[in-house]
Amino acid sequence: MENALFDALAEPNRRRLMALLLKGERPAGDLVWALRLSQPAVSKHLKVLREAGLVEARVDGQRRMYRLRPEPLAELERWLDPYRRFWGGKLDALEHHLDKGS
Amino acid sequence: MENALFDALAEPNRRRLMALLLKGERPAGDLVWALRLSQPAVSKHLKVLREAGLVEARVDGQRRMYRLRPEPLAELERWLDPYRRFWGGKLDALEHHLDKGS
């Protein structure tokens, strides 16, 4: 369901997990250490991300190697499409305007 | 804050409101009727969307005309950007699994 996608992304720590996985596949333990949350908390977040299809886990010995999956974000792109058209496809140009100097 | 954006979009009824506003400016009353929720419930959802910058209201007599605002969705595009790059900018083409080896 599309709702699972938005729900999964609504949580900041889950977006942190997504960002960490941008650097490549990682075992769950590394993610626990990086987030500085309890191991069960991170495990639960990973479960939500898995059920939304945003990540998948590969078994490697006693570890679970996590990596990103593109499909749900492609769905997010499609969700965004009508809004892009609404503003004449100028969403990207606007984005640069928002990015003021540091 | 970026969090307000994802939080606002996480709620299905708020996404319904966004979709309705794709057809153009509308008074709050129309949105109440369309959602078939109580008037206060819709008003509260509209407040969340306003505070996230996703919509804005124009006073028209005793009505409030609501319309979409592009900036937060442009921010969403920017958030999506690293993931697009992660998959070689091919998020829209949905057919491939991902493999390692860039």
Add this chain to the structure above:
DNA sequence: GAGAAACATTCGATATGAGATATATAACCT
């Protein structure tokens, strides 16, 4: 100014979510 219409805000109730602690499962090792 009185009353009505259109929205917003407050309030009380329930539901859902995130967190930690404790416990369970599974794979590895000797």
Add this chain to the structure above:
DNA sequence: AGGTTATATATCTCATATCGAATGTTTCTC
């Protein structure tokens, strides 16, 4: 088999979100 490591699940608590009903505010009309 027993012990250790890595991760998942179960249980509980606390906070926040959502909803409807009631109430407040603003603006229109008469």
